[in-house]
Amino acid sequence: MYFLVLGTDAPGKSDVRLRTRPQHRAYLRDPDGHPVKVHLGGPTLSADGETMNGTLLVVEAGDIGDVDRFVADDPYSRAGLFARVEVRPWAWSLGTPETTR
Template sequence: MYFAIVSMDRPGATEVRADTRPAHREYLKSPPHGVTYRLGGPLLAPDGATAIGTLLVIDAPDLETAQKFSANDPYNKANLFAEVSVRPWDWGTGNPDKG
């Protein structure tokens, strides 16, 4: 099942994001968390350059696993986010698994 994780940064947390980015990216590649990272990237401010959040799409067996994955993300552990939403997502258009 697919899940969309939308996380918005705390104001003034630009340095936290930069400092934690390598650990976050490594975490996305680590298999022990029981999910498959499908796609994602930073959400941007209207200037098109400043990161203000993160969007991830993962494949996980259930909501609890997806929530645990989100909670253990180094960004989340570093208190980067003001809010996080983990929601089941029906990946229709563009889904490589649906050919």
């Protein structure tokens, strides 16, 4: 089952994002014990197209609880970067996961 994860940065936390970004990126590539596979991901941007202000992920997992635990263990979450995180089940209907690898 696929899920969309949308994290919105808390105001004034750009230093937290920059400091923890290497650990966050490593975690997404090797989630150490989590049954979650990240298919797509990247930062969301403000209207200027340059300032990172959140995170968007498309992940695959057995259930939403697995995704919630995965997000809670993300270095960004542990560092208090996000003001809000939304996890939604998602039906992949345009393109296929196989073409994104």
